[in-house]
Amino acid sequence: METGVKLDRLAGECGEWLRGSGPDADIVVSSRIRLARNLAEFPFIRKCTGLDRAAIEAALVEKLSEIEQWDSTLYIDVNSLGEMDRHFLVERQLISREHADADGARGVAVDPNEQFSLMINEEDHLRIQVMHSGLDLQSAWEQINQIDDAVEARLTYAYHPKLGYLTACPTNVGTGMRVSVMLHLPALVMTSQIEKVFRSLHKISLAVRGLYGEGSQAMGDFYQISNQITLGKSEEELIASVAEVAPMLIDYERKARKHLVEGDRNALHDRVSRAYGVLCTAQRISSEETMQLLSSVRMGVNLGLIDDVDIATVNKLFIHTQPAHLQKLRGTELSTSDRNAERAVYLQSHLGRNRSKKKR
Amino acid sequence: METGVKLDRLAGECGEWLRGSGPDADIVVSSRIRLARNLAEFPFIRKCTGLDRAAIEAALVEKLSEIEQWDSTLYIDVNSLGEMDRHFLVERQLISREHADADGARGVAVDPNEQFSLMINEEDHLRIQVMHSGLDLQSAWEQINQIDDAVEARLTYAYHPKLGYLTACPTNVGTGMRVSVMLHLPALVMTSQIEKVFRSLHKISLAVRGLYGEGSQAMGDFYQISNQITLGKSEEELIASVAEVAPMLIDYERKARKHLVEGDRNALHDRVSRAYGVLCTAQRISSEETMQLLSSVRMGVNLGLIDDVDIATVNKLFIHTQPAHLQKLRGTELSTSDRNAERAVYLQSHLGRNRSKKKR
Numbered sequence: 001m002e003t004g005v006k007l008d009r010l011a012g013e014c015g016e017w018l019r020g021s022g023p024d025a026d027i028v029v030s031s032r033i034r035l036a037r038n039l040a041e042f043p044f045i046r047k048c049t050g051l052d053r054a055a056i057e058a059a060l061v062e063k064l065s066e067i068e069q070w071d072s073t074l075y076i077d078v079n080s081l082g083e084m085d086r087h088f089l090v091e092r093q094l095i096s097r098e099h100a101d102a103d104g105a106r107g108v109a110v111d112p113n114e115q116f117s118l119m120i121n122e123e124d125h126l127r128i129q130v131m132h133s134g135l136d137l138q139s140a141w142e143q144i145n146q147i148d149d150a151v152e153a154r155l156t157y158a159y160h161p162k163l164g165y166l167t168a169c170p171t172n173v174g175t176g177m178r179v180s181v182m183l184h185l186p187a188l189v190m191t192s193q194i195e196k197v198f199r200s201l202h203k204i205s206l207a208v209r210g211l212y213g214e215g216s217q218a219m220g221d222f223y224q225i226s227n228q229i230t231l232g233k234s235e236e237e238l239i240a241s242v243a244e245v246a247p248m249l250i251d252y253e254r255k256a257r258k259h260l261v262e263g264d265r266n267a268l269h270d271r272v273s274r275a276y277g278v279l280c281t282a283q284r285i286s287s288e289e290t291m292q293l294l295s296s297v298r299m300g301v302n303l304g305l306i307d308d309v310d311i312a313t314v315n316k317l318f319i320h321t322q323p324a325h326l327q328k329l330r331g332t333e334l335s336t337s338d339r340n341a342e343r344a345v346y347l348q349s350h351l352g353r354n355r356s357k358k359k360r
Numbered sequence: 361m362e363t364g365v366k367l368d369r370l371a372g373e374c375g376e377w378l379r380g381s382g383p384d385a386d387i388v389v390s391s392r393i394r395l396a397r398n399l400a401e402f403p404f405i406r407k408c409t410g411l412d413r414a415a416i417e418a419a420l421v422e423k424l425s426e427i428e429q430w431d432s433t434l435y436i437d438v439n440s441l442g443e444m445d446r447h448f449l450v451e452r453q454l455i456s457r458e459h460a461d462a463d464g465a466r467g468v469a470v471d472p473n474e475q476f477s478l479m480i481n482e483e484d485h486l487r488i489q490v491m492h493s494g495l496d497l498q499s500a501w502e503q504i505n506q507i508d509d510a511v512e513a514r515l516t517y518a519y520h521p522k523l524g525y526l527t528a529c530p531t532n533v534g535t536g537m538r539v540s541v542m543l544h545l546p547a548l549v550m551t552s553q554i555e556k557v558f559r560s561l562h563k564i565s566l567a568v569r570g571l572y573g574e575g576s577q578a579m580g581d582f583y584q585i586s587n588q589i590t591l592g593k594s595e596e597e598l599i600a601s602v603a604e605v606a607p608m609l610i611d612y613e614r615k616a617r618k619h620l621v622e623g624d625r626n627a628l629h630d631r632v633s634r635a636y637g638v639l640c641t642a643q644r645i646s647s648e649e650t651m652q653l654l655s656s657v658r659m660g661v662n663l664g665l666i667d668d669v670d671i672a673t674v675n676k677l678f679i680h681t682q683p684a685h686l687q688k689l690r691g692t693e694l695s696t697s698d699r700n701a702e703r704a705v706y707l708q709s710h711l712g713r714n715r716s717k718k719k720r
Contacts, residue, residue: 277641
């Protein structure tokens with residue numbers, strides 16, 4: 001593992017998440033599994049002194065560095081980063097908002113493809129995350145299981161023979177696993193069916209969150225569906241609980257899209273085309289409006305109503321127009337107002353060019 | 361004068377009005393004078409039998425045909441036209457809505473440049489209209505005066521030595537003249553000053569109307585300012601009453617535009633640019649929304665904020681996207697819904713092409 005890494009190594013494309021490939025990628029943006037783990041020899045984070053936290057980080061970095069196949073993995077010292085860089089990592093879904101905003105020794109190990117990351121000293125000593133494009137929980141599980149085994153071979157996790165993995169928060173005790181899929185559900189939102197779907201999910205103990213996890217609003221019609229229970233079920237059962245419901249949600253969203261297209265194709269075409277037009281011509285635009293319009297455009301591209309832009313570009317724009325990304329790409333801090341202008345320039349440069357290919 | 365003329369002879373550009381040239385044409389779209397005249401030997405229109413109306417039309421067409429310099433003038437038998445063709449003439453400002461919707465023998469003589477037109481059997485036997493681009497009342501007056509003299513040399517007008525020209529409605533008695541300027545006042549609307557301006561105009565007995573005369577709403581931020589009184593003043597005084605106030609209104613509008621640009625150039629640029637974007641990408645769009653967006657674009661072009669399109673094209677689009685024009689251009693009757701789709705196609709074909717020249 002490489003330490004002392006600069007963030008610019010990541011500033012290019014979007015890594016794995018929103019790569020736009022994988023099964024059912026028009027609706028399932030990504031499949032994610034995370035494991036919460038703690039070292040047996042240290043107290044939980046909230047009982048730690050600053051020295052404890054530093055010792056945990058040092059121990060984990062040392063052990064992770066021993067894993068040979070991770071030679072190209074980058075270790076980023078989050079505590080040394082400025083606010084913009086920390087939020088840049090949040091926008092890429094490599095660390096949580098809480099990890100970005102916390103204090104003290106902490107960091108994240110990131111695979112160069114951004115398929116996996118390991119947060120050190122978040123709520124737990126170690127949070128392992130694997131993210132795959134599209135609906136692909138099984139291979140995400142295989143990968144995270146290998147990572148977990150590689151780490152566990154070098155360290156002693158806090159583990160109770162009856163309860164399973166011990167975690168800072170009781171809701172994670174047991175497997176320490178959260179399984180989630182990120183879905184793009186614009187048609188269910190447009191047809192006002194989304195609340196009904198969510199109520200059904202809550203009944204079967206699945207949680208619904210926005211793009212950036214707990215408490216974040218569902219920007220751009222992106223929703224994370226995940227398990228709420230980790231205790232008393234096996235990893236396979238937890239994966240199955242999400243994996244079984246995903247095809248139903250995909251089916252609902254596809255039916256809603258079909259309903260919209262068949263009901264009034266022209267109205268839908270108008271809506272997505274105007275969204276594209278505003279993105280191409282706005283001279284200042286907020287992050288929220290950008291997400292909302294990109295959501296329409298994303299559905300329009302997936303339904304063949306817009307062919308001016310490919311889905312990979314749209315996916316990239318979702319990330320690159322976020323505040324920290326815009327500032328990283330521009331190489332300087334910007335006020336909200338300047339970001340809104342810069343965002344418009346960025347959108348124009350990535351969408352405006354292909355106008356002559358526009359379908360009539 | 362040529363009779364039995366088909367409307368297709370006019371279906372091309374926009375004639376004089378909205379040609380976009382002439383003094384202060386960024387704000388003063390056109391200067392118009394009309395004279396109400398009646399033949400002494402016939403009763404006023406509302407007392408006429410159908411035969412009377414036919415006789416009036418025949419007499420006027422015969423006499424107008426004698427005027428040699430009018431050989432290329434086209435006479436259109438409005439009574440024989442279908443509804444779409446009649447409204448096509450309204451949209452071009454060659455006849456009034458009332459003339460279009462009336463019954464019985466009636467028509468309009470139109471100069472091929474569409475600078476002047478003579479409605480026969482509107483509210484009065486004869487309504488002469490001259491329209492010049494920009495602020496140009498003086499030359500409009502010279503032209504209409506010559507036309508009036510040429511007609512009067514061949515016919516006897518209803519004239520009272522003390523009252524002046526007699527007209528069907530008492531408000532037109534005297535000179536029978538209405539002097540008007542059509543102004544594009546988007547910045548006064550945006551800055552909410554327009555009502556205050558109108559109240560001042562009413563105090564000095566000037567009327568404010570929308571694009572298509574009495575009762576029409578002010579679509580696209582176009583306003584007609586005209587005299588209300590025709591009796592007891594000379595033609596020169598009436599022209600002066602409008603000519604004197606026009607520069608003040610131009611000044612107000614320019615100041616409002618300057619205020620908008622200086623206050624927040626980026627916000628204004630954003631607004632006009634988005635309007636352009638929606639016009640380029642909408643797949644269905646109403647006439648009202650089109651007018652409103654074109655109004656923003658027109659101001660944007662005049663302020664140098666948009667250079668994708670020239671002002672002549674924008675002016676043409678105001679007319680060509682009206683319902684009857686759209687149908688004439690398409691060569692068939694269309695439902696409202698089909699017109700909204702056709703309008704979008706028309707706008708795209710006239711605005712979308714130049715996108716690569718877009719200024720950043």
